[in-house]
Amino acid sequence: MISSNDFKTGLTIIVDGNLWQIVEFLHVKPGKGAAFVRSKLRNVETGQVLEKTFRAGEKVDTAHLEKNEMQFLFTDGEEFTFMNTSTFDQVAIPKSSIGDGVKYLKEQMNVHILFHGTKIIGVDIPTHVELKVTDTPPAEKGNTAQGGTKPATLETGAVVNVPFFVEIGTTIRVDTRDNKYLDRV
Known part of the structure; x- marks a missing residue:
């Protein structure tokens, strides 16, 4: 759990059972009434952007993301197969989950794949x-x-x-x- 006072850009939180990444936030202290945090959140899975206001000091669940280095092996139509470089486990990821970065994937290229538990959230192609x-x-x-x-x-x-x-x-x-x-x- 994290307080809304400790928000940082890029932090991933869980709101209403979904994963959201903080894009922007602003601490507001009006002359009258309680302070609050105005934030802009991006859904990690769908890309939807949401503006949400939190009370100052409100507790929010943080998402624990794991980033694994994996190597692109091959493509089989709409699925791309990656191998974990340390455990040699293979995972197939649909083309839609990779996004525009798919046009830069070359066999034997190393990428970082973000996991939330066992669920694949995204693929980070080298810049x-x-x-x-x-x-x-x-x-x-x-x-x-x-x-x-x-x-x-x-x-x-x-x-x-x-x-x-x-x-x-x-x-x-x-x-x-x-x-x-x-x-x-």
Whole structure:
């Protein structure tokens, strides 16, 4: 149990039997009446955002999350199989639970999987991944003065805008949070 006075951004709590992550919070002390905490919560499983007000000092259950490093092995249609790197246990996770990060998954890549008990809550893909360009149009001569970009398809199927000098076979670093080209490797 934690007091609403001790809220922190990113803390995961249990409200009405669901897991919620604190996105924002604000301690309010009005001139008249009791203090309260206004918060914005995001449902960990559905992504729904909720604004909720707690009385100052109100007790809330905290969720105990476990983060395990796991290695991506293979995909079987809509399910992705991961292996725990320490116990060698395997777990299959549906594509919908991984979200947009699925387009960056490469075999043998290590990721962090969040568990609440035995329930899988989410998959944390690394923020920067190195992938090889498999398809991109050829560079256009004389068109580089403005520093333009062109689309490039990566080995995982993701499409990223890259500078004109990037060619097929080049390994690049991509930011998975906003799908942006960072640099050549």
